Amino acid sequence: MSELVDLRTSQERARELGRRSVRWPSWTLSRRQLCDLELLGCGGFSPLKGFLGEADYRSVCESMRLADGTLWPIPVVLDIDAATQRAVGARGWLALRDPEGTLVAVLRVEHAWRPDLAAEAVAVFGTTDVAHPGVAHLRRQTREWYVSGALEVLELPQHHGFRAHRHTPDELRAEFAARGWDRVVAFQTRNPMHRAHQQLTLRAMRDADATLLIHPIVGIGKPGDIDVATRLRCYRALLPTYPPGSAVLSLLPLAMRMAGPREAVWHALIRRNYGATHFIVGRDHAGPGLRPDGRPFYDPYAGHRLLHAHVGELGLRILTYPRMIYVPGQDRYLPEDQVPAGEEALAISGTELRRRLATGVDLPEWFTPPEVAAELRRSFPPRDEQGFTVFFTGLSGAGKSSIARELEALLTERHGRPVTLLDGDVARTHLSGELGYSRADRDRNIARLGYVAAEITKHRGIAICAAIAPFDTARRRVREAVSATGGFVLAFVDAPLPWCESRDRKGLYAKARAGVIEQFTGISDPYEPPLDADLVIDPAAESAAGAAQRVLDHLYALGYLRDPGPGSDNGDVLGRIR
Known part of the structure; x- marks a missing residue:
């Protein structure tokens, strides 16, 4: 199992840095930056040892690799405004604070540069269209300067809800070891899970002879996603439907970029750090939706191809599946490429789900368990x-x-x-x-x-x-x-x-x-x-x-x-x- 990077300081060092930081310029971390800091600090972004420097940044954009050749497909950078960059200078200390003003990390700045955001958008997302949420964030919310250097994390962000389902990579690895799980298949999601997802995960568990890690994104997903609390109640309602002792729910504080194929590789590397041995990748993994003209930004199965091209470097096995479709004549779900010709097949799209929730129309039991439907109704009245x-x-x-x-x-x-x-x-x-x-x-x-x-x-x-x-x-x-x-x-x-x-x-x-x-x-x-x-x-x-x-x-x-x-x-x- 790969070694984890841990950037957290000792309590004594944290107190020292806290005293010294009163003389340094400060930067209040955005929600995305706070998510990135948490995963850097706890090792979720291993082998990264901090925000990317300019050489690593350019290499990741151009080749999906760090400057030393290590596979890493997404830039993880710290952007700050020009006033803060002037205050810290080309080399100096920067205090990183959460939105409440708490000092959570310090950065000894060693590199500062002005990125070409249009070039980054093309390299990472394959487009400059601001209809893509990742591009929109780059063009509308990213500040002028990127900075990097030695990062020390004083404390990880505090979470006050669903604590029983929050684990660092070390904690989750220890949990798997305590349970005797040596084969774990991870399932990525940023939506409530319905019967199609349940059947997909059960199929993957059988194929891999493995137990299941339901590992949803709870940092930042796609604009318009269902809120985290509702989704987590839905996941907990679904857990008892799996064989006893075969599935665990843990939350991933990741800020998604919706980068499609590149992000599929990124998600696999992160799940390896959390102790998974297998990773499920479905159709249009981490896709941002459709362009304004109705065309997809990415081929729905481009992520499958990119993952298989790098499977030797990922450190875990990839399980790729097409979309699961309900076949009423057989009262079961089948991969869409296995539905017999002429057989009726049913699915409810995200748009149709939102329409039913908005208008009070029932959610059929073949689509979602009643317990999940009840949780959605609690949060989404007509x-x-x-x-x-x-x-x-x-x-x-x-x-x-x-x-x-x-x-x-x-x-x-x-x-x-x-x-x-x-x-x-x-x-x-x-x-x-x-x-x-x-x-x-x-x-x-x-x-x-x-x-x-x-x-x-x-x-x-x-x-x-x-x-x-x-x-x-x-x-x-x-x-x-x-x-x-x-x-x-x-x-x-x-x-x-x-x-x-x-x-x-x-x-x-x-x-x-x-x-x-x-x-x-x-x-x-x-x-x-x-x-x-x-x-x-x-x-x-x-x-x-x-x-x-x-x-x-x-x-x-x-x-x-x-x-x-x-x-x-x-x-x-x-x-x-x-």
Whole structure:
């Protein structure tokens, strides 16, 4: 079994570094960076001894190998902004902190360079299309500088849920040894497991004469994935369906890149570190979904071919399978290439599953065990019981707030749902009073607004946001955050600049043109019109009340509200009473 790298320091060394770190510049790790740090620290990324240096980075991008020739297909790098790079210099110490400010690691910086992110995207993902989530992260969220050097981990990130299923590689290897398991097949997943997955794993256990490690990703998956807690309850509900003592559940804090074939190799190497002897690879392993034109980013079986080409270096056996299909005539699942010609075969796609959850349609027992269906229903009530956010964007003076207030009135009068109006000016006063109007500060303000909206949505409330939100990247991040817990509708109030100026009661445009107000959107700062708006409103052509009704009709069409039908508003009722 391969040797593990452990970057964790002693308690005495950690105390020393903690005292010294007060003089060093700090970097707050992103969620992805925190996942990477955890797997570097505990040995999950063995043989890496830290974030990649420039030579290793370039070699991995070009050849899927470290500079010394060791197979490693995915760059694991630490990106920081220019201000932090200037503070730390070409060589110096950098304190790495979690989002709560806790010192979790220190880096003695030895290399710093500006990467070519477009070239990295082509090398690793085979595309520069930002519809690919890995490319989108590179182009929209990765900072200007990569740094590397000697890394010392003071403590691994703390996890407060599902602790019984969290193991380091050393701990999981010890668990297998204690159970007497010398042949373990690992199953990768970032979705709930249904009967097709269960049958696939049982087949793999028979083929390999091995026990099973269900090893789901709980770091970062694909945008839109089902939340971790729901998935873990589904896995635990499924465990008793395996033969007693034959399966174990352990959680992998990995931030996926959705790099398809390259990532399939990466996942195999990681599972080797965790003690698996076999690894299941299905169709379209770690695929990011489809391109905007409906074509896949990767051949569904390219991962199989790439793994088999490197099987001698992986350190474990690869089990490749096609998709499993339910054959009702035989009441069992078969690999799709073994379904007899003319035999009826059934499957439920991810899109169909989401539709059934949203509309309350039953999940058939041939598709998923009742225990798993019950857990999904707990977390995914019918759409008209879910929370949602309506986000109005447009220039100052476009009428966003007026339409938002009209919509708030319609929702409270007709539906009695809890509604929170987050007007841009009011929210900035209470949430972001210390921020200016630079691009970074504007994005930070919208991120805070999005955080509040996502929390309201998660708890099945309704948030209405009305903010200029001039930049596409910030708006997309809000959409991603809110959509993870409920509905999101982006409404673009598309008012031309002269129209907005003509109705400017506050005189802001005049002050901006006179130079009294700097960084004013539409005059001295840009506005990026959304290309992904769900609704486009022309306030010059329709009233605020009419626009609000159109938004309400859109919510009815999506299923987030039940249309009460004609005569449901108070005015109509009072008219009939008279």
